[in-house]
Amino acid sequence: MIASAKPGHEIIGEGSPVHLGGAGHGGLHEQDTLVPIIITGTKTVPEHLRMVDLKSWILSLVY
Known part of the structure; x- marks a missing residue:
């Protein structure tokens, strides 16, 4: 399963910093430069x- 935030938005939780305007965590768009991944x-x-x-x-x- 892959979850991605809409460009310009971000996935946040209690105690996590908010990065208004981009560079947030949770998106796969080019605006979002840091994306955590668990493999x-x-x-x-x-x-x-x-x-x-x-x-x-x-x-x-997958294939």
């Missing part, structure tokens, strides 16, 4: 730690 059930990792590389890596896990 389990595989020993593979993306070739590069860039958002643009995640799609092909995630698809390689």
Whole structure:
């Protein structure tokens, strides 16, 4: 399952900082530069730690 915040919005919780205007955590849009990711059930990792590389890596896990 992949959850992403709408561009310009962010996923927040109690005690988490708010980054109004972008660069927030939880989005997969290019405005959001830091995205936490938890990987389990595989020993593979993306070739590069860039958002643009995640799609092909995630698809390689499914197919």
